[in-house]
Amino acid sequence: MAGMSVPSPAIEQAPAPVPAPLLICEHCDTVYRRRPLACGETARCARCDAVLERHQRLGTNAMLALILTAMLVFVEANVWPIVTLGLNGEKVATTLWGMILAMWHEDAKVVSVLAAATLFFFPLAKMIGMGWLLLFARKGQRAPGFRSLMVGLHYLHPWTMSEVFVLGVLVSIVKAHLYFEISPDPGIFAYAALAVLITIFAGVDLRQLWETLPEHATTEPTE
Amino acid sequence: MSALPRAHELGLIGCHVCGLVCRDTPMDDAACPRCGSALHRRKTASYARTWALLIAGFLLYIPANVLPIMRTASLGDVDDNTIISGVMELWNKGSPDLAVIVFTASILVPMTKFFVLTTLLVSARRGSNWARPQRAKLYRLVEFIGYWSMLDVFVVALLTALVQFGIFSLVAPLPGVIFFGLTVVLTMLASMSFDPRLIWDGRTDDD
Structure with a gap:
C-alpha cells in the first residue's frame, strides 16, 4: 500500500482491542x-x-419472529408454482426449481448454478444462520459456531437476490403476455412477500451481537 | 491532527469483518481477536484485484452483448434475441416502462459500474483531492445497484422453463446469457475488492 509505513518496534505485539467505545x-x-x-x-x-x-428498532424476539415468517414464506415460494402459461389450451407452470433444472438441461449450467445459489441456497443459509444465532441470543448466549457464522453471514450478505427475481418474474410476465395467456400463481406472491421480508432484515445489523453477547457468557438476556 | 482523525493517525485498526477497533500492530498476519478474520489497514491488493476483475468483467461483457442471450422458436420460425433487441421488443410491443427497467439493469448499470470503478481506481491511485465526498457516494451507489443486473438472466431462465409448448413455441438460453451472468458476478467481486478508504488516502488531507 502506497504511503503507509508503520514503525516496527522491537517486540511484535498481537493486536489488542481498544477498551474505549x-x-x-x-x-x-x-x-x-x-x-x-x-x-x-x-x-x-x-x-x-x-x-x-x-438504532436497532427491532429486539431479538422481533427479529427472530421475522426470520421465522421469512422461512415459512420461503417454503411457500419454493413449493408453489410461480406463473402458468397457456397456449391453445395447453398449460405450463413452473417453480423456482423447475427453472433451475430447465437451465441445467439446456446447457446453461453456469446460470443454473447462479440461480440456485442466489435464489435458494444463499437465502436459505442466511435465514437458518440468523435464526440459529438469534435463538441463542434470546437467552443471552452465543450460539455454537457463533464466530464462524457471524463471519460467514458477513460474506454472504451481498449474494442473495430474491428481490431481483421478483422483478424478473414481472418482466417475464409482460414479455410472455404478448403471445400466451398468463396467470400468476401463489408462488409469486410468496416471493414478493419474501422480498419485502428480506429487505427488512437486510437492515438488521447483526454486528451488535458481538457486543450484546460477551464471550463465555451466561448472563441475563440482553435486550 | 485534524478534527476527524483517521485510524492510522491514532495507531488504530478496524476489523473489516466485525468492526472491532484494535491497536495497530506491525505484525503481517495479525488476526482480529474477536472474529478471527485477517486484520489489515486496507483490503489486500485492492488495486490489482479490482483492476483484474473489472477488466475480466468488461471482456465478458462484450460477448454478452454481441451474442444472442435467448432463442424463441415457434412453428419453425426461429428468432435469436440479444440484450438490446430484447429491450427494443419490449419497447415496441407496448411496455416502454419495463423496457426502461431492463435497459437500466442490463446496460446502464454495468456501464456505470465499469465507468465509476475505473474513475475511482485512477483517481485514488493518483491521490487526487478532487470531489472526494462525491466519489465516496459513487462507490456506495455502485455497491448498491450491482446485483440488479442479474434481472435479464432470471428473465431468460424463467421464460426457458415456462415456454415449453413443443413445436408451437419454445424458448432456449443461448451463450450470451452465460457471459452476462459471469459479467455481473465479476463486477460485483470487483466492487467488493475496491477499498473505499483509498479514496481518502491522498497526499494531502483536505480537512
Missing part, C-alpha cells in the same frame, strides 16, 4: 467516539457521509 467508519477509516443512538437515529460519517450505525 470507539467506532471506525468502514468507508474512510475515520475514528469516532461512540454514543448511544436514540430511537430512529442514524449516525453518519462527517467525512464521507456513509452510515456508521443505525
Whole structure:
C-alpha cells in the first residue's frame, strides 16, 4: 500500500482491542467516539457521509419472529408454482426449481448454478444462520459456531437476490403476455412477500451481537 | 491532527469483518481477536484485484452483448434475441416502462459500474483531492445497484422453463446469457475488492 509505513518496534505485539467505545467508519477509516443512538437515529460519517450505525428498532424476539415468517414464506415460494402459461389450451407452470433444472438441461449450467445459489441456497443459509444465532441470543448466549457464522453471514450478505427475481418474474410476465395467456400463481406472491421480508432484515445489523453477547457468557438476556 | 482523525493517525485498526477497533500492530498476519478474520489497514491488493476483475468483467461483457442471450422458436420460425433487441421488443410491443427497467439493469448499470470503478481506481491511485465526498457516494451507489443486473438472466431462465409448448413455441438460453451472468458476478467481486478508504488516502488531507 502506497504511503503507509508503520514503525516496527522491537517486540511484535498481537493486536489488542481498544477498551474505549470507539467506532471506525468502514468507508474512510475515520475514528469516532461512540454514543448511544436514540430511537430512529442514524449516525453518519462527517467525512464521507456513509452510515456508521443505525438504532436497532427491532429486539431479538422481533427479529427472530421475522426470520421465522421469512422461512415459512420461503417454503411457500419454493413449493408453489410461480406463473402458468397457456397456449391453445395447453398449460405450463413452473417453480423456482423447475427453472433451475430447465437451465441445467439446456446447457446453461453456469446460470443454473447462479440461480440456485442466489435464489435458494444463499437465502436459505442466511435465514437458518440468523435464526440459529438469534435463538441463542434470546437467552443471552452465543450460539455454537457463533464466530464462524457471524463471519460467514458477513460474506454472504451481498449474494442473495430474491428481490431481483421478483422483478424478473414481472418482466417475464409482460414479455410472455404478448403471445400466451398468463396467470400468476401463489408462488409469486410468496416471493414478493419474501422480498419485502428480506429487505427488512437486510437492515438488521447483526454486528451488535458481538457486543450484546460477551464471550463465555451466561448472563441475563440482553435486550 | 485534524478534527476527524483517521485510524492510522491514532495507531488504530478496524476489523473489516466485525468492526472491532484494535491497536495497530506491525505484525503481517495479525488476526482480529474477536472474529478471527485477517486484520489489515486496507483490503489486500485492492488495486490489482479490482483492476483484474473489472477488466475480466468488461471482456465478458462484450460477448454478452454481441451474442444472442435467448432463442424463441415457434412453428419453425426461429428468432435469436440479444440484450438490446430484447429491450427494443419490449419497447415496441407496448411496455416502454419495463423496457426502461431492463435497459437500466442490463446496460446502464454495468456501464456505470465499469465507468465509476475505473474513475475511482485512477483517481485514488493518483491521490487526487478532487470531489472526494462525491466519489465516496459513487462507490456506495455502485455497491448498491450491482446485483440488479442479474434481472435479464432470471428473465431468460424463467421464460426457458415456462415456454415449453413443443413445436408451437419454445424458448432456449443461448451463450450470451452465460457471459452476462459471469459479467455481473465479476463486477460485483470487483466492487467488493475496491477499498473505499483509498479514496481518502491522498497526499494531502483536505480537512
